[in-house]
Amino acid sequence: MSAKHFINDPTHLVTSALRAITLLNPSVTLDAENKIIYRRPGHASQVSVISGGGSGHEPSFAAFVGDGLLAGAVAGTIFASPSAEQVxxxxxxxxxxxxxxxxxxxxxxxxxxxxGMAVEKAKASGLAVEMVVVGDDTGVGRKKGGKVGRRGIAGTVLVQKIAGALAAKGAPLKEVHETARLTANNLISIGASLSHVHVPGRSVPEPSDEDLKESEVEIGMGIHNEPGSERKVEDLPGLVKTMLMHLLDTSDEDRHFLDISSDDETVLLVNNLGSVSVLELGGIVNEVVDQLEKDWKIKPVRILAGSFMTSLNGLGFSISLLKVTDTGLGDGKLMLDLLDAPAEATGWSAAVSTKTWQIRSAATREKDAGDSEEVQPSNLQLDPVLAKKALTAALNRVIAAEPDVTNYDTIVGDGDCGIGLKRGAEAILKMLERAKKTNDVALFLHNVIQVVETSMDGTSGAIYAIFLNALAHSLRLQSPSSPKPVTVEMWSKALEFSLEALGKYTPARPGDRTLIDALYPFVGTLSKTGDVKSSAQAAEAGAKGTRGMKASLGRTVYVGGEGWQGVPDPGAYGLAEFLLGLSEGLD
Incomplete structure (x- = not known):
């Protein structure tokens, strides 16, 4: 767990976070003394839906206050219930x-x-108040849950959304109450986490046997660090498989709380417990949806994903399934209608309309016949055997240099330069083995360029792609009216043209500590001498010259630390190795 926080005073943290909600949504305001976020007056009369609980689960529940959702939310301190008086x-x-x-x-x-105490007090004063308790967690079964029953976790937000939308339509309390209860009764959830969370302001506990090991995941961990049902060493597919079994296996008498079949419409909610990156959450959603369809024949009619109910910075996620059930209230008041209804609350992040979900278009924009990318041959010819031999030697030298390039880039950059060059080199080698042999310069270069554009990313990939495309263009401009061998002079002229074209897209020049420090000497020497070997040696000297050179461009400009003066620019070094290998292959 991470014990580092920007705000370590828990009281100030909760109060300031609540105040921030009023800055983000002008339709709500704050009773700071009682930690209540509520909707400002001035809207149409309707049933008020309120909720709340301990802080630390943001955006639940305060950020769900707004038109179409909650009328008010009461916050406790972190992971602690608000008092009856606040409610x-x-x-x-x-x-x-x-x-x-x-x-x-x-x-x-x-x-x-x-x-409950506040509800009874309100009823005693003559108000019409009802309460729904949501217990959707299947992580702890009947035996362990005992009389307490299932805990409430992220599925609760679906109950709140559906009830809030129905209230916004002017439905009476009886209908809103019954629909909320119906939703809660058709809801199951389970979570999993890779670590416990640290509450700001609390001391860091001493390491113990209770801590999750580096490779372990806890299935069914509660949103307040409560223990789950089991700990396992599991990859994502295996973890999702276990979680879905806990949700849907009808033979599990301890956890079988709801029958869901392939004939039922379902809503899937994949909830981020706080510290899962958006990128990784996308991968999790994909895995859950794939397994639901493959193993359970369930295809959700709605899929929601994001941070709806967190556990501070919890490194975990939960899966919720809502069995869509008829509310009996007619069109516009069905569960899906209410779930899709707009809500002006900053914490609700479902932006896809009912119409878009219903259409579920399978159309894609396919490539038309007129968009063919077929490349026309040129009249410039090369020796395909020699070209393959030289390029193979160059690429193998790049692959062999990867550890050194990676080491240099770890010191002066983010460490990915060597891997990127190696990935591109390996992809081109595979292409050389598979591609149809050609003696046409334009077609040969086109095959190489396609691989570079698809296998090499980042700044280096873009630079190489621009340079090679310009190289191919220049050679085409020099193509004669009848087939002729390409000459060194033609290559030199094309390389000079490519350098000029590259200069339109990057300000990098010799002396800026980039791969340009190797590229310029190579092109310049080749133009003067026509000798590839001496040109490659000039590139090598240029790369070595970047040792001690202060960077003017690239990520090295921002990277601190020691040792950069003693290593060459990784990109320049990698390019020089390629060119040296190319010259060896041409011998």
Whole structure:
């Protein structure tokens, strides 16, 4: 767990985070003393849906306050329920009460007791108030859950959204209450995490046997660091398989809470517990959807993913499945209609409309016959055997140099230059083995360029692609009317043209500590001498000359640390190795 925080005072942290919500959404305001976010007056009369719980689960629940969702949310301290008095003030003083109030809470003892006490007080004063307790977690089964029952986790937000949307349509309290309860009863969730979280302001516990090992994942871990059902060493496919078994296996008597078949419409929510990158969450969503269809024949009609209910910076995720059930309220008030209905709350992040979901177009923009990328041959010829031999020697030398290039780039950059060059070199070698032999310069270069453009990314990949495309263009301009061998003079002229073209897209010049420090000497020497070997040696000297040279361009400009003066520019070194290999292959 990470114990480093920008704000270490938990009280200030909660208060300032709540205040930030009012800055992001002008339709809501804050009762700072009672930590209540509520919707400003001035909207049409409707049932008020309120919720809340301990802080640390943002955007739940305060950021779900807004038109079409919650009317108010009450926050406790981090991972602790708000008091009954806070909840009572929210019901009696901060939200509209005329058409009734629905309270939705997760099944945690403190929340149920404190919100329940406030509900009973409000009822005793004559108000129409109902409460729904959501327990969707299947991570802990019946035996371990006992009388407490299932915990409430991320699936709760689906209950809140559906109830809030129905309230916004003017439905009476009875309908809103029954629909919320129906949603909660058709909901199952399970989470998994790679580590526990650290609460700001608390001391860091001493390492113990209870800590998750580096390779372990805890299945069913609660959103307050509560233990789950098991710990396993598992990759993502295996983890998702286990989680879906806990959700859907009808033979598991301890965890089988809801029947979902392939005939049922379902909503899938993949929730980020706080520290999973957006990139990785996308991979998780893909794995979950694939396994649902492959192993369970379930194709969700709605898929939501993102941070809906976090556990501070929890390195984990949860899967929720909602079985779409008829509300009995008719068109516009069905579960999917209510889920898709717009909500002006900063924490709700489902932007796809009902119409788009229903159409589910399978159309793609295919390549038309008129868009053919077929490359026309030129009249410049080369020896295909010699070309393959020289290029193979150059590429193998680049691959052999990868450890050195990576080492240099680790010191002065982000360490990926060597891997990128090696990846491109290996891809071109494979192409040389598979491609149809050609003695046409334009076709030969086209095959190389296609590989460079698809296998090499980053700055180096773009530079090489621009340079090679310009090289091919220049050679075409020199193509004679009848087939003739390409000459060194033609190559030299084309290389000079390519340097000029490259200069339009990068300000890099000799002395800036880039691969240009090797490229310029090679092109210049070849133009003067026509000798590839001496030109490659000039490139090598140029690369060595970057030792101690202060960078003017590239990531090296921003990278600190020691040792950069003693190593050459990785890109220049890699290019020089390629050119030296090329000259050897031409011998």
């Amino acid at each position: 009572r003030r929210c019901i009696l003083q901060r939200v509209e009460r005329e058409r009734g109030v629905l309270v939705i809470v997760m099944n945690y003892t403190g929340d149920v007791l404190n919100f």
